[in-house]
Amino acid sequence: MRFGADYYPEHWPEERWETDARMMKEAGFNITRLAEFAWVKMEPREGEFDFDWLLRAINILNDHGIQSVIGTPTATPPAWLCINKPSVMRVNEQRQQITFGNRQQSCINQPEYLEACDHIIEALADAMDGNDGVYGWQIDNEFWAPCYCDECQKLFQKWLQEKYGTLQALEAAWGAIFWSQTYTDWRQIPLPWATSGAPNPSLALDYRRFISDSYESFTKRQIKLIRQYSDKPITHNFMGISPDEINYQQIADHLDFASWDNYPFGSADPAMIAAGHDITRGYLRKNFWMMEQMSGPGGWGEMSASPRPGRIREWTYQAIARGADAMIYFRWRVCRSGTEQYWHGILNHDGATNRRYSEIKRTRDELLKFEDLLEGTTVKAEVAFLNDYDSRFAFRYQKSNSELSYVKTLVSLYKGFFENNIAVDILTKDADLSGYKVVVAPAHFVLTKKRAALLKDYVQNGGTLVMTYRSAVKDATGLIFDEPLPGLLQDVFGVVVKEYHSPEASEENMIWGSMGEINGHTSRVNVWLDLLELRGAEVMAKYDGGFISYGVAITRNSFGKGKAYYIGTQPESDFMITLMDAVAKDAGVTLGIPTPQDVEACERVGEGKKLTFIINHTEQTQNVSIPEPCTNLITCEAIEKSLTIDAYGVAVLK
Ligand code: GLA
Ligand code: ZN
DSSP states (O other): OEEEEEOOGGGSOHHHHHHHHHHHHHTTOOEEEEOTTOHHHHOSBTTBOOOHHHHHHHHHHHHTTOEEEEEOOTTSOOHHHHTTSGGGBOBOTTSOBOOSSSSSOBOTTOHHHHHHHHHHHHHHHHHHTTOTTEEEEEOSSSOOOOOOOHHHHHHHHHHHHHHHSSHHHHHHHHTTTGGGOOOSSGGGOOOOOOSSSOOOHHHHHHHHHHHHHHHHHHHHHHHHHHHTTOOSOEEOEEOTTSOOSSOHHHHHTTOSSOEEEEOOOTTOOHHHHHHHHHHHHHHHTSOEEEEEEEOSOOOSSSOOOOOOTTHHHHHHHHHHHTTEEEEEEEOSBOOSSSTTTTOOOSBOTTOOOOHHHHHHHHHHHHHHHHHHHHTTOBOOOSEEEEOOHHHHHHHHHOOSSTTOOHHHHHHHHHHHHHTTTOOEEEEOSOOOOTTOSEEEETTOOBOOHHHHHHHHHHHHTTOEEEEESSOSOBOTTSOBOSSSSSGGGHHHHTEEEEEEEOOOTTOOEEEEEOSGGGTTOEEEEEEEEEEEEESSOEEEEEEOSSTTTTOEEEEEEEETTEEEEEEOEEEOHHHHHHHHHHHHHHTTOOOOOOOOTTEEEEEEEETTEEEEEEEEOSSSOEEEEOSSOEEETTTTEEESSEEEEOTTOEEEEO
16 A cells, blocks of 8 residues: 655755654655645746756655655746746636735637647656656646636637537527517527526536536646656546535546545545545545645644644545545645645654654555555445535526535435445445445436436335435526426426425424334434325425425335335434435345444455454544454454444454
8 A cells, every 4th residue: 555745855955854754754754745736846937847856755765665656747827827828727706817925827728728728737747757756647736727718708709619519509508588688699609607695507517518628628638748758547636525626526537546635624525525535536446645645733824723633544444444545644744844844744944753644654664554454455335425516517507595504414315324334335326236235316406317317217126316406406507497497307206396395494384204213203304305206105204393394205106016215304413314214225235334323344255255344433432343253453352242443533344
């Protein structure tokens, strides 16, 4: 396995590099990531390249057994480019051009920027050619930034013309007659700028697809240049479950492996972090890397709380348990200058060993004991969640309710499996679902005919489908279906939404369960209330009082050989966890080891191998009963029946 830190040799005098490499080696490091923001040091003036310093840094590291992932530096174009060719600068939603002074400040569609990127990438790839110290590549850094410049507008118009062919077709697809938004020339079509109010939602949805396509082209362009010189693995560092600016899947499709950056500030929910691992593993359906793992307090202006003793180790094991094959901490040493002067990593400004360094070294020493057992193992899940970017894009512009968040809805259902230690894959593109016992499609707001057919087939053939409120509302171009919801899937769920209600936060609405495990359970509900009319489904929960007294809230339907659950509202966490537990049991999902709340149990399996990770995400000591005698690979102790785990502690069982 790969273990190391993000390293910025350009921030430090060269005399220090040797010391850094030695200290890294002593902590068991064998990888760093370098150079992703060092454009100006590699090309101090247009066309004048200098990679000697980078080669010296790579060599020193390599002499200590540490290889490097090289980042293409395109997120920080230098002043000579940004100031001399101002057209390269990005334009924000307010139509203001962004000025030089931070990062990710360029438009990835501007020809002059693209040309400058080509030059630096090609020169960099050439300079790294055949270098043993280079492990592979990272494209740019944490893609997210949309652009609203005139060039993007022109390209968007072209993109639309290719997609729709005629203005009449576009008008029909968008319902552009509304507020006289019909166009007589492609050049009239705007971007979703912040004008006097919200844009046409169909236009906005297409814009997000267009920006995603633009980032995909940018990725492909970079990869093509690198591939002229190098066949080493290429990745990009994604940002976990939360971002919805662009479609990450489209980027991942072109990578050799996916990676992500995890910053669990303060009391970050362990389920959110777990979902970040699962979504990243899901892009390519294989193990991934942690490219940046928070390892110290961070912040640009204010500083976040320091990770408590044991937490860096806890996050490391959680990532590995969920399929990380590399752990790279952000960052080796906090810098003395610049916007991230406060963004600590392992070492403080003084560069001396400290508590965090010791914790990481200890973690590495432990991992080395059973590293070979991890080889060839991954997470195997019987439950899949569908992550749908079209829906996420549509919600960006129309939340439906001020409390509704796609990610919160997803994670509330996900927790039902997380708390029961049931492995989950989060999938972002259509896949063969037949291997999964349960498929969960949270708030699947936009539903294409193709996806609907896939889900229908899946249930027909014996699968269990779970869907929530605000699903199957919009078609592929963002128009709302003119049939009762859930539109294309009424027959699968055996219900129609008779009425819906977007509650105010202060409203008291309740449901009570009337079937199976949730029988007699009650919960407050919020975010959204669908009042269901039965067309063959059984009632699982009804509203009790409040606006929609005694209406049906949650149902289960038999369809073909399978079952379909419709969850018309958002219950509290306990209720949802019990409900998902019932769904999993009913579908015959293999249940995980029972553990106390926020103690995670997760398996990595491979040919004749099975490792069970137990991770205590709480501040208290916890006891876990073990189904069969085993060995704790960290302590080499034999465990008979039960295990005591310290606050933020971990055990790896074989
Ligand atoms: C991100 C970036 C890093 C760094 C950290 C901390 O994840 O990729 O370059 O800025 O945040 O701010
Ligand atoms: Zn632009």
